[in-house]
Amino acid sequence: MKDWLRKHPQVRTIRVAAADLNGQARGKRIPARFADKVVKDGTRFPFSVLNLDIWGEDIDDSPLVFEQGDADGILRPTERGFMPMPWLEAPTALLPIWMFREDGRPYEGDPRHALRAVLDRYKARGLTPVVAVELEFFLIDDSGKTLQVPPSPRSGKRRKAAEALSIRALDAFDIFFTDLYDACEEMDIPADTATSETGLGQFEVNLMHCDDALRAADDAWFFKLLVKGLARRHGFAASFMAKPYPEYSGSGLHMHFSVLDAQGRNVFDNGGPTGTAMMRHAVAGCLNAMHDSTLVFAPHANSYDRLVPGMHAPTAISWGYENRTTAVRIPAGNPAARRIEHRVAGGDVNPYLLVATILGAALTGIEDQEEPPQAIMGNAYALEDLPQIPPSWEAAIQSFENSAIMPRILPRELIRNYVLTKRQELHYLAELSPEEQVELYLDTV
Template structure:
């Protein structure tokens, strides 16, 4: 890690940052000449900083604040090391960190540690999840009273229409996407295909699959930070909020995963189109946990505007082969790449909590060896399925009362997240819709 700064003497400051429960980067600015101290001694800030609400306020009645004296944790660099921050004007490096207690134990309220715990469960069984994510986002002109698609830098025009898989739409923002891909390469984020989506100024970029789920979550977290920061350099906003426009589809964050055994074989691959018994067990694990985990997939008030029928977002608990109306889709293609696609989450999620919920649920299913119901065919919206919670408060209640959630998440993280979301419900309900959009646009 020290070599990065020696090879990049132009970097004058660094940011040390960890993800809180809302995936907001929390940390410090440090002059680069003191960076080695951070590497050798770590850095300190209160445990409660990873448990703030969406406005960055302390959580009322949290045991992490006054009850415990708002005590510090110690944060150490993750294995990612220093990364450039291409969205800033001055040469700057980011050092991702995660939180531990003074006695060396991981802080269970850190979402990155939640994912690490699930990965360790896989490792204990000689298994390795392989993960890829697809991130949808909007480019937005938020300079006026109403949100609009940005003016095209090429044509000077504003196209107020859906542009599903339009090459023209990609070309209109070619300079932005060229800079974005260059920045992803500099940050070692494996950005692959980009497409335009059905919303106004909506796009999707896939991140390549890999056998390190913790790194996949890091990539998604860093990518969201990069896209939002780089868009501002280009004169507009980028947002991963679930539903910025009432009349257009929202943004999802779809997760694809398979599982390798100790010999590197995909345990979902049976050589044919259906997949193995283990694939079906993993599907059932995901289905069993889906209702109670909705708070992870839809963590904000705006999230539920996306989860409505006929909106290209799943509302019923179901699985299917090659069917994008179902919550769980088994894509077709080469059996060696047989995998599960989990389609519920919005773009506004915390990637660490998302992968924890999905991979943890799948492993529960693999361990329990229960069979799922028959896969559906046709339009899932028209089949009278059991639905995930349709509003924020119901999702919070389901998460709190669940018996499956504690198999995946620690007691401390569950408590902290519930306190956070109940506080956000209280204060968000005091805001106008325009004020709600303002807070979500730049944060999530």
């Protein structure tokens, strides 16, 4: 890590940052000449900082604050080390960190540690998940009272229409996307295909699959920071909020995963289109945990505006082969690449909690050898007898809090902290107008 700074003498300051439960970057700015101390000894801030609400406020009834004296945790660098922050004007380095207790144990309320714990369970079974994510986001001109598409940096014109898979829409923002891909190279984020989507000024970028799920979640978190920061340098906003425009589809964060055995073989591949028994067990685990884990996939008030029938987001707890109306899809293609696509989450999620929850749910299905219901053929929205995702934020909070399955997936302390956070947000969001809610979520999520 020290060698990186020596090779980049132009870097004068660093940011040390960890992801809180909402996926917000929490940390400090430090002069680069003091970086060695951070690398060696870590840094400190209160446990409660990873458990702030979406405004960055303490949770009123959290035991982490007054009951425990607002004690400090120790934050140490992750294995990722230093990386550039290309969206800032001055040369700056980001040092990702995660939280530990004084005695060296991982802090159970840190979402990155929650993912690590799930991966340890896979490792104990000789299994390795392979993860890829697809991130949708909107480019938005938020300089006026009404949100709209930014003018193209090339033509100066606004295209006030959705253009799915439009090369013209991509070309209109080619300067931004060129800078984005250059920045991904600098940060070693494996950005692959970019497409325009069905929302107004909406785009999607796929990140390449990775057999290190912790790194895949890191990449998704870094990518969100980068896109939002870089857009501001270009004079407009980028937002991963689930649904900024009521009349258009919202933004998802779809996750694809397969699982390798100790010999590197895909345990979902049976040589044909149907997949193995273990794949079905994993699907069943995802479906059985879906109702109670919806709060992870839809963590904010605005998230539930996206989860409506016919708007390219699932509403029923269902699965199918090559079926985008279902919550869990098995894509077609080469059997060696047989995988599961989980389609529920919005772009506003915390990537660490997302990956931990999906992989953890799949593992419960594998451990219990569960079988899923029959795969759905045709339009899942039209099937009224299917179990449904919770229809509201409040219902999702209640299901998450009272769940019997979630403690098998996430640490109990994290579950408690997350529920306290969401109940406080639910209370105070009720005081905001729809316009104020959009303003809140536009930059934060």
